[in-house]
Structures are given as C-alpha cells and as structure tokens.
Amino acid sequence: MSDELALTEAEQTAGIIRCDACPVLCRIRPGRAGACDRYANEGGKLVRLDPLVLLAKPDLARVAFVEGSSSWPGELGPNVLGRGEGAFVTGIGATTTYPDYKPAPFIVSSRHEGVDMVTVVTEGIFSYCGVKVKIDTDRYIGPEQAPVRVKGEAVGHVTTAEYGSQMLSLGGVHHLTGGSKKEGVVTCDALLALCNREAVELAIDGGSTVVVQSGQPPVVNGQREQRMRVGCGSAAIGMFAPQWKDHVDEVIVVDDHITGVLTEHQGGRFLDMKPAGIRVRGRKSTPGRYFQVAEPGLGWGGTHISNPLEIIEKIDPRQAWAGLRLLMVSTTGEHSAWFELDRELKPQPREMPLAVRLVVERIAENCEPALCTVLFMAGAGGSLRAGVTENPVRLTRSVRQTLTKVTLGGVPAYVWPGGGITLMVDVAGMPEKSFGYVPTPALVAPIEFTLRADDYAALGGYASRAVTLEDVLRGQRVRIGDSS
C-alpha cells in the first residue's frame, strides 16, 4: 500500500499531491480539486475548500490581514495570533457533523482571564430563517404587507415602518419550502446574497424597486438615497424653530408623514410668532401638524410633489400680508425654497437669505447617512443543539441564563426571550462569505456557543471531546476573519 501511495518523482515535479482525506486517495494537480470537490491542491498544499475562519477575539475588532490586502494570507502571522491565545474559532467552514447527535465539529477549550472556557463551533442548517431589512428612507417603497419579489417570485413582504426607515421581512420557512420549487430557490439565493452583503434588487408590488445591500445606501427606483430625515416635519419644527424665528414669518416642513407649519405649531406659538394664515392641504392632527398633505412618492419629503406650493390649499387674506417671508423645506434639507408674498398674496420665489440657508444646511447636517441593514434571524432549534449537548434543553436554558454566549461568525447574537433559541444578528459585522446554503433549500450559517468549561460539563456537553486551539490551528486550514 505504501508503495502505491508514494508519488513518482515526475508527479512530485509536476506539483501533484496525494489527498488522504478519504480512501479514494486522489492525486491532485496544482489548482485543481479532488473527486469530491472538497479538497484541493493549492500551491502544493492539500487544502479544504471551505476553510475555518479565525477571529482574533470574539466581540472585538477583527484582526488585520497578515500581509498586504490578501484576504487569504495562508498562514497565521505571529503578531496576529501568537500561539493562538485570544484567537476565536468561528463556525465558518467548520461544516456540520451528522448525525446530529454526534459532537459538533470543533469543541475548543481555551483560557480566558484565568477561566477555562469551551467554544462549541459548528455550522447550522437553518430551515427556519430569514432576514429583517431596515431601509433608511422616507421614499415610498410600497404598502405594508405588499409582497416583495425577486425575479417575479415572492420572497417576503413589507412590514411595519419604523422611524425614518422602511422595513422588510424576507425569507422564512413559507417562502423557502412552502411554495413552489422556484420560489424556494429564488428566496434562498436572495437571502444568501443579502447575508453575504451582496446587493439584491427587490421589486415591491404596488410600490418601488429597491436595491438593498448591507451597509450601503438604498437605491429606490434608481435613485440612491443619501440621508435619513432628521425627524418628521413636526419634529423638525420643534428642533429648529428658535433658529428660524428671527429670519422668517412662516416655515412649512414638507413630510409624507407629518407636515409641520411653524406659526401654528406649539414650537412657533411658544416663541410668540404671529399666525401667517397659510393653510396646507391634508388632515389636521394637532395644531401645526398635518397628515397626508400629498400622495406618497419620490419627491419632497417622501411625497410625490416636486412643486411645494401644491400643498398650499389657500392663503387667508385676513391673516397673511404682502412681503410675508415663507420657507418651505423637506425633512432632510434636500429640498428647500424661499418665497415672499406679493401684493396679491401670491408666493413668489426669491433668493434665500444666508441665515435661513444655514439652518437648512443644519437640517441636512443632522440627517444621518441612509443605510440598509440586514439582520439574519433564525431558530437554532431541534437537532443543532444535540451536537452541543446530549440534553439539548439545558443548552437553551443556559443561553437563557446568559451562561452561554451565542455568536455567529464571532458576532454576538440577540436571543429572543421565550422558548427556543431564536436569534438575530447583524450580518455587517460577520466575516466575508459567512453564509452558505443547502439545496433543501435552507441557509447554512456559522454558530458558536461559548461557556465556562464547568458549565459545559454540567449541561451534559461533550467535554471529553474538547481540543485546544493549538490543535485546531495545527490540523486545519484557516483563514483570518476579514470583516470590517
């Protein structure tokens, strides 16, 4: 057998290596993979094609690349990981073990501030999973509950809007496996791309097309969003009224949600501003606050209008006066216009005074950059836990008591109260290409459970299977987490 295993000199010269990962014992040429497509010859070394990912430390800033900007440094620099102390093995590339009741692929022991710790490292196959997407925009993206489509397939829906943001709920078991095969495949593809921080174009029934990418501004109907609004129109009045007071007679902050009118608003009254008699359209909420002054759209302040005067219903001659100075501005400061009433009390556009312009710019300055955020949400249910402990419910309880910390690719997960281990994690912090999929279709995500060694033994863990970090580093191809 040993003779057969040895490579000839010619083979060695050609850079061929022998894979001993399984009995087939493939000879593999440089740059190619063996029969299984799992192991390959990379520069004369047998490598797993899905390497483990190491982070310098959980929760802390990720380590820098060892050399230059290569995301595949090949080896661990001494300055980065030393003898492995402080390094954290993520589940990325750990693979899963089957059947589930077998111990997880890596149970790594380490010492952290003098305490013996154990990290159970695996990759979970999540049939119940999806993403919650927060899109910082006031532009109208579509009605609540509207289906969100990719390539014509429903992959989720528009859910309850949040302050300054539109929210989507995508994926979930019904789209992944409850619909047609195509719906499942398209949903899985979309989730995988979003979780790996790639851009995905989403079409909303009765609404807009939105390009979403974690950590990037949303693109709504081809228009790249710049800023979140500073607040609703009423909030903007409340924030800036004193700064406007001496330079204007009226300010209307145009907003699809609540349009604010300064002199009617509590903010203006408190400053003893004189009523200006300019009535806006829409439904009055409380003084100086109006709902539905226009249709939702992609114009001023998330409304459809491009000429702000359209929202003025009438100008009351008993209150207004010639020469009245009117500022109209959107909630992001992106749109603004300055008018003065002429003798017929018709608003005429004029050059905006510097003092007013400065406040408009301040609105813009106070608007945070608009981003898309993608939270992966999944249930680490049933069998995954069996790879951690023989008594899975104890793991759930341990997580609940915060004795066990749950991370995904080294990023701490928020674990929902109530039963099970239902978690959410921001994919922005995870190393590149953390997610994979299986044809079920379901997403594969790294997951790590870290707890004290004695707690681990107490909950029925496979404590005897724990290996040291050094053993992992010796036996596995690793790459260093390269997330920001």
Next chain:
Amino acid sequence: MNGAVAARLPDGRLHLQHGPIDLIIEAFGAPDQVEPAYRQAIERFSDVLPTLVGELALLRRPVGDACPLPRGPVARRMVEAVWPYREVFITPMAAVAGAVADEVIQALCAGRSLDKAYVNNGGDIAIHLSSPHSLRAGIFARALDGAVELTHDQPVRGIATSGWRGRSFSLGIADSATILASTAAAADAAATVIANAINVDHPAVARRPARELDPDSDLLDLPVTVAVGRLPPPLLDQALARGVAEARRLRFCGLIDSAALSLQGRWRIEAPCRGGKKAVQ
C-alpha cells in the same frame, strides 16, 4: 482519514456521504418501514467506498474482450452496466455513481414494504416504485427545465445525467444528457456514451488530455472537454442529431428507455411512444 457520515436533513431525508459519494435518500411509506429502511441503507453504506477503492485499479481500466470479474457488489454492477459498450473506449468508472445508488436502494428496500423511494447520488438516481405509486423527477438547471412522471408500470428505475460541466469528464459538448433506464448504473453508462456522442469540432470547443487535469483519470490521454463557447446553430443541430441517433440506437437495443439532451438552450427528446403521452415534457 474521514469516515462515512450519515445525517438526517431537516426535512427528514437521509444524507450519506463518504469521500466523493454524496447520497440524498428518501423513502415513502409507513414510519415503521421507513426508519428501518434508512438504518439498512446506513449499514450498507459504511463499506461501499473502501470496497470500491480496493478494486479501483481494475475499475479504471477500459473493458475489452475479457469481461473483468471484480468481487465487490458495486463493482459488479459497474461492469455489468458498461459491458454492452465495450466496442468503444469505456471503463467501469462510467457507471460508478449509478451503481452506488442501485446498491444502496437495494439495501434500503430489502425486506421492507415501501411505497416508493429514491437514492440520489449527485444527480444519478436509483428509484423504487411499487404499484400504484409514481414519482416525479425534474431536470433542474436553476429552475425546472423538464419533468417526467415515472409510474410503477414503466420499465424505469434509474435516471442519470452526463455533460461536460458535470463532475466527471466528458468527451462531448452536451450541457446535459439525461437518460432513463432500468437501473441507475445502466442510465449512468448510457448517459456517458450519449453525452460523448453529442460532439462537433469547432474552435470554440477546448479540450485537454484527461490526465493533464487529473492524474488518476480513467480516460488516460483522451481529449476531454474543458470549455464550449457559443456555437453556430447548424453545428448545435448537428451535434444534437448525433446524440439523438446514438440514443435511438441504444433504445432499440433495449439499453435505455428514453433520453433528454440539451445543448446551449436546445433540447432533443428520444423516447418511446406511450399512448400519446410524452415521457419527458
């Protein structure tokens, strides 16, 4: 060295993997039949790869005038499946995936009363069907490209697909040649032969000696397809016509039931007439 592993997927299907063998298995029937059936499959699977590897040298040699006599049951299935093709260059490895699927489905069904079952070995599929059950199988690229309803009274218990993009090398340029036959091994061998027949020479077709890519390849220095660029439509038709002719010949010989061939978006079907119903839609 890594051993064989068995897993249950979240939807209940059984996943068996060892080295390059990757099986997805599903059995339908009463739970008291299905669960023992899965255990039988797992039991049988554990030594499939080691036994095959023991005779690998023999199985990588082309079959010729003398019928090789391997000892392992999977190896025997491989030889049986490729033996009809001994006039062209073929090695038993052309049927390895199908033969493994056949072997495991036999173990799965032995002594069990199952409605139906399948063992999918990376696209080469062995099927069990009892009256009056049927199974719907699809040919997927990214979405459903074709589907076939296999009923218990049809002589089809195996499906296999070959093409130059697949995991095994092909001498032809087909994107896919999907074959229905009486066993998965028979379908596997025929898919290899028919995919090889779908061929034309053109500068857009790049080939390299198999051993330059894989020193262990049973195809030695035969030129295997490594890239196929856009081809002019008449050449596509010509290549497909060759595939159809070969498929028809094999069908008339009783080696296959039907074939669905694809090349750059074009499809050809070779199938028997079944009361006006097409086997592959």
